[in-house]
Amino acid sequence: MGAPVARIDGRLKVTGQARYPADTPLHNLAHAVMVTSTIARGRIRSLDTTAAAAVPGVLLVLTRDRAQGQLTAPKFGTGGSTSIQPLNEERIWHDGQMLAIVVAETQEAAQEAADLVAVTYDHDTPSAGFDTSGVEIVAGAGASPMYPEDPKAGDFDTAFKAAPVVLDATYNTAAQHHNPMELFSTTAEWNNGRLTVYEPSQFVAGWRAQLAKQLDMDAANIRVVSEYIGGAFGSKGPMTPRTAAVALAAKLVQRPVRCVCTRAQGYTTATFRAETRQRIRMGAGRDGKIRAFSHEGWELTSRPDDYVVGGTETTARLYAYGAVHTKVQLVKADRNTPGYMRSPPETPYVFGLECAMDEMAEKLGLDPVEFRRVNDTQADPVSGKRYTSRSLMRCYDEAAAAFGWQRRLDAGVWKTGAMRDGDWLVGLGCATAVYPTQVAPCAARVRLTADGKALVQTAAHEIGTGVRTVAAQTAAQALGLSVEDVTVEMGDSALPAGPVAGGSVSTASVCSAVLKACGGIRDKLYRAATINSGPPATPESFTLRDGMAVLDSGRSAPLSALFQKLGTTQLEDYAEFAPEGSAPGAVEQLRQGNPGIMGGAKGPVLMYAFGAEFVEVRVHARTGEIRVPRMVGAFAAGRIMNPRTARSQLLGGMIWGLGAALHEMTEIDPRRARTVNRDLQDYLVPVNADVEGVEVILVPETDTEVNPAGVKGLGELGNVGTSSAIASAIYHATGRRLRDIPMRLDKLLQLQQT
Amino acid sequence: MQPFLFDRADSVTEALRAAPDATVVAGGTNLVDYMRLGVVSPKHLVDINGLSQETAALGRITLDHQGLRLGALVRMAEAEDHPGIRARYPVLADSLALAASRQIRTMASLGGNLLQRTRCEYFREASWPCNKRRPGSGCAALDGLNRQHAVLGTSDACIATYPGDMAQALLVLDAQVELTGPRGVRLVPVAKVHRQPGTTPYLETTLAPDELITALVVPASPWSWRSRYVKVRDRRSYAFALASAAVALDLESGRVKQARIALGGVATVPWRAEAAEAALVGKPLDEGAARVAADAAFAGARTRAHNAFKVPLGQEVLVQALLQAGALQPPPPTSRNGVTHA
């Protein structure tokens, strides 16, 4: 395990010195405000900009007429958040669609003018979601290259019919928005035909490629800069159409332009996690062994784009089920296109599965932990492939012990409502956390200077996970320096290509590339060290430590001496890392915007990280208020580079899971398909008072197969399973099954009434 | 947000001179927010925060044997922290402490708090039909998402909830609002300040356009210490009430002599539940009596598609508030600010 180094950029962030993209000072900056639609489906009949253009200070009202022919629509699924460029469109596809961009000398003038843009529409009746008419249902399999087919194994129908104990239940998960603290923004500046975009981004390499296509220019003339990011969670992964539009606006006014979206605009002009509905059927023998498992999912998406969540990819392989049937269907409605949000497939689908596991354990009269143990597996029931490592039950055992699960067993495992503290009903619950271990191509440049300082450069992204710190630690360790002597530059497409900050690939990919580059430098130093000294006893005994090169026990030399021998003051190495099994040219592909993520269930072996989460809830017997005084999670995720940042990711993930369980929901008006709660007053996330005890246990695990760094990404592991653990605890407390998230007190009161 | 004129008033007279056509701003935590959202677009804003310098009483808390006087510009956090208020009017201190966040309470004034406007989502987004924001345009909430909306005091024109907490506490303390206008000063019971929507939901208060709130006046009462505010919300802090209850009880050997009950989060205005009060008088305060009162409190409730839970929830909240108030112990005879308890 690595050292628990504090974030190297922590002080900058908490003292306000970190410069986020919208903070970039630029000379002669103009300000832009978006005008968005107030209907979800129809056409623009007229868009009158006269009054807006007359506002003093207005420089441009960029509408469809002005944009004509200058913006190429993005392709969905290749890094673009949607296939539409709204400024090319007469059609309204969703609520809050960008209609125009007003550019003015000041933010205030732009805002004033934006309010004065007069739009009239030809309305059509929109479909809001699952329960409204007019939606179109299409198969998920094949709709996206990421989801070619529904995983299946054996004969589910027969096995299910024959099973002595069966479950058939439906679960619902709500639409959610990321709501990163930092608002969405784009700042564009042109300089002699070269474009620089400052925007919080999880994929600067991909965005540069996207911009080149949408603006029809050479990617070499584009730079995307995103040095610090104030939260992203997937929302800043795919590029939205605003970026190219603001770049066009800057070109037209011949000045740098900045557009900061309002909080409300963030709900409709970026992506979100759409609602799902899931039906699970499970059949088991009296011995507790699952014999048949079916997981069907309905996922909401937009009319123009088939965004597939496809969490069955993971749930179909999680236990030793016997026969497996899965089916994903897309429900297309008049909504903006959904997208990635922290563990996109696992969060909703594992909620369904783990709730079903709890219900099935009850039908079988088994301890829910033992039920998982009985069905634990080291191989995929669908393909037969083995897991490189899987420490699920160790996680359960460690978390159960730390949590005091025995309390529930002592009280009678399925005796609900038995633990009471005055007006509060107490319940204990648990669930599995799982996330695919993925890794992506990455390039890095490392420079070591004779004074013992190193510079690491890679266009990866510090979205708050701590990857900048971990990269510094990796280089420091490989080069025998202290962390303070390493500077890390990230988030700039001018740097060596880095992976998308998605799929929890960053630590594994960046560290693998940095290790490789450091290895190159080490080799050069090794050759220098052996000049006139002869080789070390074994090649492995050559190490870099405390600013010294150690040949073996007897011989060592300060770095400066080696640099002298080489007649240079700095050594540099550029390295490209590509995961095993990658197509040739993977790093070049990355530069073209293809992330090339590998791992999970895609390769010849299964790569996954696991965890077990236990929660205690208290439910007020009169009011149905739900509280979560304690959460304990144990996670095994290969090599932990930095236990401090790892713990923080997992802790934050569990808190996120708590929010998903109890609070978060984007509410869509069913008549108009419009988002009704569009700010942080109505869109609830947990506040400090909601979060009491959270404990994270890092279970040691070694896995040398997953990638050279031995790292399993864990940024998206912590929030998987939390909401089902809470649902299970609520059931234990009250005897009432809630199958839809968020679980709010009105749902419990409704159950109490009936 | 549209351009507007901004003035600072240095005296009440000056503020009043501007008042008929201007909108006063105190903490701005509600008004400025709604200006940004385009819900309101006043042409002229008058900042009254300077008045607490000219007329110190506007920013002062006075507590003596006659009762409590709170200047309209006293900040929520100041009143909430006041030891005398905590001891003698706990329902008031609690209603403030359970509202918004400490940051907002440090900005927000008591006058502004009383007059804060509804959080109805359809009211807060200017493109929806809303009879309150645009008279005659219809009510998007009636058949829309109305989980937050009121079940008491509603009309076919509007079902928006009065969102504040303090007003319910003031109701059970028989408080009055001091209004100053060009015609002088008048005292109006808190219960008479807000208007139910009826057919005119855009008329929210009985204040004249040229009147300012200058103070809140709470009489001394021998039993105001036996008062309690219970609030239930979707998360543990920093959220508006789904249902709340303020109660104050005069008990004599376990029996209710007098009761004051007000409900929040469930009604279109700060809601005094007189039928529930009457149901308690003469009864021993126990769970049974509390339930009868809670039934009476919601007898006239009218629910919509998503807010029916507010009836059982509001009843449970009221039962809790009553039982908790009944169990309170009197404060020590002298509170920290040296005022002898009446």
Ligand SMILES: Cc1cc2nc3c(=O)[nH]c(=O)nc-3n(C[C@H](O)[C@H](O)[C@H](O)COP(=O)(O)OP(=O)(O)OC[C@H]3O[C@@H](n4cnc5c(N)ncnc54)[C@H](O)[C@@H]3O)c2cc1C
């Ligand atoms: C996120 C959030 C959460 C909140 N949660 C709660 C909560 O849980 N409970 C709760 O009670 N409140 C809550 N609030 C509301 C908050 O308490 C009010 O915004 C605040 O009390 C208003 O006071 P102010 O001084 O800022 O008023 P302003 O915004 O300045 O004014 C509000 C209104 O009152 C008028 N006004 C102000 N002073 C006077 C006066 N002296 N005479 C005449 N008219 C006047 C103004 O013209 C305006 O119409 C919340 C607010 C926010 C933003």
Ligand code: SF4
């Ligand atoms: S409930 Fe009232 S405030 Fe809300 S939309 Fe209807 S009329 Fe407007």
